[in-house]
Amino acid sequence: MKKSVLVMSIVACSSLITACGGSGGSSETSPTQSTASISQAPPLTSGSSSQLPVSTAEDNADSEANSAQPQDTSVALNINREQLSETVTAEPSLYRLGAQVSKISSDMTAWAFSDVFKTAGLTGQPLADNPHGWFFSKAGIWSTAQSHKIQIDKNGWPTSMALSDGTRADTIFTTVMSAEIDTAYEAGEYTLTYAGEGEFEFTNATVVEQSPGEIILQYAGYGALTIAITTTDPQGSGDYLRNIQLLRPGASAANLFTQSYLNYLKPAKVIRPTNWFSDAALYNRVSDTAFTRFDSQGWAERATLNNSNWGAAKGAPYELMIELANRSASHLWLNVPLTADNTYIEQLARLLHDGLNTNKVLYLELGNELTKRTYPQRLGREYAVAQAELRWPEARNTELMQGGSALEQENLLISNWQAARTLEIKQRFASIWGDDMARVVTVLAGTVQDSGNLTTYNQMLLEGALLAEFEGSQAPGDWADTLAVDPMVVNTAGTQLSIDSASAMLADAQNFVEGTDRFYAQADTPGLRYGIRQAEELTRQYGIALTAYAGGHDFNASSYLNFQVLKSAQMYDLYQAVFEVWEEENGGMFIAGKGITSASLPAYCASATYVRADQVASIGLKETQMQDEQDAHMYRAWRDQMRKIGQIK
Numbered sequence: 001m002k003k004s005v006l007v008m009s010i011v012a013c014s015s016l017i018t019a020c021g022g023s024g025g026s027s028e029t030s031p032t033q034s035t036a037s038i039s040q041a042p043p044l045t046s047g048s049s050s051q052l053p054v055s056t057a058e059d060n061a062d063s064e065a066n067s068a069q070p071q072d073t074s075v076a077l078n079i080n081r082e083q084l085s086e087t088v089t090a091e092p093s094l095y096r097l098g099a100q101v102s103k104i105s106s107d108m109t110a111w112a113f114s115d116v117f118k119t120a121g122l123t124g125q126p127l128a129d130n131p132h133g134w135f136f137s138k139a140g141i142w143s144t145a146q147s148h149k150i151q152i153d154k155n156g157w158p159t160s161m162a163l164s165d166g167t168r169a170d171t172i173f174t175t176v177m178s179a180e181i182d183t184a185y186e187a188g189e190y191t192l193t194y195a196g197e198g199e200f201e202f203t204n205a206t207v208v209e210q211s212p213g214e215i216i217l218q219y220a221g222y223g224a225l226t227i228a229i230t231t232t233d234p235q236g237s238g239d240y241l242r243n244i245q246l247l248r249p250g251a252s253a254a255n256l257f258t259q260s261y262l263n264y265l266k267p268a269k270v271i272r273p274t275n276w277f278s279d280a281a282l283y284n285r286v287s288d289t290a291f292t293r294f295d296s297q298g299w300a301e302r303a304t305l306n307n308s309n310w311g312a313a314k315g316a317p318y319e320l321m322i323e324l325a326n327r328s329a330s331h332l333w334l335n336v337p338l339t340a341d342n343t344y345i346e347q348l349a350r351l352l353h354d355g356l357n358t359n360k361v362l363y364l365e366l367g368n369e370l371t372k373r374t375y376p377q378r379l380g381r382e383y384a385v386a387q388a389e390l391r392w393p394e395a396r397n398t399e400l401m402q403g404g405s406a407l408e409q410e411n412l413l414i415s416n417w418q419a420a421r422t423l424e425i426k427q428r429f430a431s432i433w434g435d436d437m438a439r440v441v442t443v444l445a446g447t448v449q450d451s452g453n454l455t456t457y458n459q460m461l462l463e464g465a466l467l468a469e470f471e472g473s474q475a476p477g478d479w480a481d482t483l484a485v486d487p488m489v490v491n492t493a494g495t496q497l498s499i500d501s502a503s504a505m506l507a508d509a510q511n512f513v514e515g516t517d518r519f520y521a522q523a524d525t526p527g528l529r530y531g532i533r534q535a536e537e538l539t540r541q542y543g544i545a546l547t548a549y550a551g552g553h554d555f556n557a558s559s560y561l562n563f564q565v566l567k568s569a570q571m572y573d574l575y576q577a578v579f580e581v582w583e584e585e586n587g588g589m590f591i592a593g594k595g596i597t598s599a600s601l602p603a604y605c606a607s608a609t610y611v612r613a614d615q616v617a618s619i620g621l622k623e624t625q626m627q628d629e630q631d632a633h634m635y636r637a638w639r640d641q642m643r644k645i646g647q648i649k
Contacts, residue, residue: 090331090361090363090438090439090440090441090481091588092363092441092481092482092545092547092588092589093482093545093546093588093589094588094589095582095583095587095588095589095590095645096269096270096588096589096590096645096647097267097268097269097579097590097591097592097638097641097642097645097647098268098269098270098271098272098330098331098333098589098590098591098592099265099268099270099271099272099330099591099592099593099595099621099638100271100272100274100275100550100591100592100593100594100595100620101271101272101273101274101275101276101324101595102275102594102595102596102597102620103275103276103311103595103597104118104119104275104276104310104311104316105119105121105123105127105311106119106120106121106122106123106133106174106175106176106177106178106224106311107123107177107178107179108179108596108597109179109181109184109185109596109597109598109623109624109625110261110264110595110596110597110625111186111248111258111260111261111625112257112258112261113256113257113258113261113310114247114248114251114252114253114255114256114257114258115245115246115247115248115251115253115256116176116177116190116246116247116248117176117227117244117245117246117308117309118308118309118310118311119176119309119310119311120133120134120174120175120176120227120308120309120311121133121174121175121309121311121312122135122144122174122175122178123175123178123179123224125144127309127311127312127313128278128279128280128285128287128290128313128376129287129289129290129313130147130148130289130290130312130313131148131152131156131289131290131312131313131314132147132150132152132156132308132309132312133156133174133308133309133311133312134147134150134152134156134158134172134173134174134308135147135150135172135173135174136149136150136163136169136170136171136172136173137169137170137171137173137228138167138168138169138170139170140170142173148164148289148290149163149164149165150163150164150169150172151163151164152308153240153242154301155242155304155306155307155308156307156308156309156312157240157241157242157243157244157308158172158229158232158240158241159232159233159238159240160232160233160240161229161231161232170230171201171228171229171230172228172229172232173201173226173227173228173229174226174227174309175224175225175226175227176224176225176227176246177219177223177224177225178223178224178225179598179600180222180223180600181598181600181623181624182222183221183624183626183627184222184598184623184624184625185219185221185222186221186248186249187219187220187221187222188218188219188221188248188249188250189208189216189217189218189219189249190205190216190217190218190219190225190246190247190248190249191214191215191216191217191245191246191247192214192215192216192217192227192244192245192246192247193213193214193215193243193244193245193247193253194213194214194215194241194242194243194244194245195213195241195242195243196232196233196239196240196241196242196243197232197233197234197235197237197239197240197241198229198230198231198232198233198234198240198241199229199230199231199232200215200227200228200229200230200241201226201228201229201230202217202225202226202227202228203224203225203226203228204219204220204223204224204225204226205217205218205219205225206218206219217246225246227244227246229241242308243306244308256305256320256323256324256327257323257324257327260625260626261625262327262328264596264622264625265324265328265329265330266328266329266330267329267639267642267647267648268328268329268330269330269331269589269647270330270331270332270333270361270363270589270591271324271325271328271330271331271332271333272333272335272363272549272550272591273316273321273324273332273333273334274333274335274368275595276310276315276316276320276321277315277316277335277337277368278292278312278313278314278315279376279379280292280313280315280337281294281315281335281337281338282335282337282338282367282368282376282380283338283367283368283376283377283379283380283383284338284339284379284380284382284383285376285379287313290312290313290314292313292314294337294339294340294341294344295340295341295343295344296341296343296344296347298344299343299344299347299348301314302314302317302318303315303316303317303318304317304319305317305319305320318348318351318352318355319351319355321334322351322352322355322356323355325356325357325360326355326356326357326360331360331361331362331363332356332360332361332362332363333363333365333443333549333591334352334362334363334364334365335365335366335367335368336348336364336365336366336367336425337367338366338367338368338380338383338384339383342424342428345425345428345429346428346431346432349428349429349431349432349433350432353432353433353436358436358439360439361439361440361441362439362440362441363440363441363443363482364422364425364426364429364440364441364442364443365443365445365484365549366418366421366422366425366443366445367380367384367418367445368380368445369445369486370384370414370415370418370445371411371445371446371447371449371450371457371486372447381410381414384413384414384417384418385410385413385414385417387417387421388413388414388416388417388466389413391417391420391470392413392416392466392469392470394470395412395413395466395470396409398466398469400412400465400466400469408455411457411460412460412465412466413466415446415457415460415461415464416460416461416464416465416466416467418444418445418461419444419461419462419464419467419476419480420464420467420471420473420476422442422443422444422476422480423473423476423479426440426442426479440481441481441482442479442480442481442482443480443481443482443484443547443549444461444462444476444477444480444482444483444484445483445484445485445549446458446461446483446484446485446535447485447486448485448486448487448528448531448532448534448535449486449488449490449531451526451530451531451534451535452494452523452524452525452526456534456535456538458483458485458534458535458538459538461476461483462475462476462477462480462483462538462539462542463475463476463477464476464477475542477538477539477541477542477544478542480542480544481544481545482539482544482545482546482547482588482589483535483538483539483544483545483546483547484547484548484549485531485532485535485546485547485548485549486548486549486550486551487528487531487532487548487551487552487578487581487582487587487590488550488551488552488553488554489509489512489513489528489552489553489554489555489574489578490553490554490555491505491509491555491562494524494525495508495509495512495519495525496525497509497512499561501561501564502561502564502565502567502568502570503568503570505561505565506565506568506570506571506573506574507570509553509574510573510574510577511527512525512527512528513527513528513529513574513577513578513581514527514528514529514577514581515527515528515529515530515581528578528581529581529584529585532546532581532582532585532587533585536585536586536587545588545589546586546587546588547587547588547589547590547591548582548587548589548590548591548592549591550591551578551582551590551591551592552575552578552592552593552594552634553566553571553574553575553618553634554618555618556599556616556617556618557599557600557616557617557618557619558616563599566599566618566619567619568633569633570633571633571634571637572633572634572636572637573637575592575633575634575637575638575641576637576640576641579592579637579641583645592621592638593620593621593634593635593638594618594619594620594621595620595621596620596621596622596623596624596625597617597618597619597620597623598617598619598620598623598624599617599618599619600617619634620634621634621635621638622634622635
């Protein structure tokens, strides 16, 4: 008879990480630990936190996965294939509003998934280089940067308490619902199910009842819930703890998404789940602990619905993105991995053709934000330059490159390779989709942030001078369906928005959007209106649509002033201005906002200060799933604009 033992204790172990500082440090220290019956442990209250010791020291030990892989219970994708009589065609030139989809992380405040465990991780510990969302402790010390030592099966479930360096973990743990924001999470009974033998330990939850393979937990709705494995496969038979699910109150394992999340997305014409991709997929980011490939082997090893975590290095499965489009009322905007080879692309095309409902339109974009020179986008740029130089080894010796700055030369190489590869992807999809290509929008993604330059990235992208020079190819603007840009409001060295106060910054930002005051057309930094107008005039030359792959704001909570800006009711006016200018300048499909995303900032953080990029967060259309429309200023602007243009009532 299988043994399922539950160890009930509570350990004071949650990291204090603020928007103005780093994590708990890099040295190993001893924790202050308290243990009590979980039934007696009070729920965390707003503002409470516990200091935890964190070890971030690396070593050279190899990480080897345990080969024991018992048969998993497969999670089937329930495709709803609607056979419609009408012809569905893409209309990217029609002004409608879509939505970004929030990043999958332990502190996400969108109630996207019925199974909360798929979001598991640890606040302040990015999973971009991790093959899973687990961490371990030894002698009461949490080791967060050495999680690659945990031995896992192909789906990311820990197979043993033994680590790859020959030592043994006391616990292997992960957390969910870790955002310290009031009303972010639902209080109630959460159902944990699992297969295998072992022992669990929980923090910040009360065990209501348990039976083999199932534990009912009472969660108060605030504070990180930690799930720790203290023993797994005690008999050494290979029957380790796995297939762990943590279902929200009232949720069913048969439904991937909650109805409240589907209701939130319902007004959106298009969804863009870019944040569900790993940096490896978008920017060619690799690491020693989580190498992701995009060839036939990579396709076989890609993320699936059975993976323990959907926010780690492999990213979320394509099936999840397909199902979200099918279950929502939205079309799908998909980012194709930057380094995907032709075999991988053909497999992706088949999956999308077979899985996506026939009343859905598919937007195809290569990579993401190749116009940006910040990290990690610059990794994608470096890859694109290398590919361009391999394809056109004489490119730098041509007259096309003469007289241009180093940045202009780089942009010419990147934009032309981006266009060339996008055309090849379109051709691969066409070979599989056939007549259904009428439902596919081929996207060339540029920017409106360089409109003051004599030659913009958009011009290089649509003209394809290197393609014409070396391959005799037609201009990319002649075969693409849309130029997608980024009508964002950002406080940069160029815009230099006022820092006198949040109100002053937002007033300045509105001038930037509308192209008034010092942001006139011939200014060193023209207003957003003129960048959009310039892009629209270019697309009109080629007879293609102008769309927005991301629009709204890019203020992050790296200072108290930015935090005040994000919280200000004037954000409603700023978003309305962006929407109105976009419509006035004849823009089409517009993907808005940052999903359901929240940011917290300590009250004492009253000035700009250096913060690690992965510690900086912003605010989405809504901060939490259940936030009222009247309190969510950007969300209200989004919905009011949809009411205005007849997208919703």
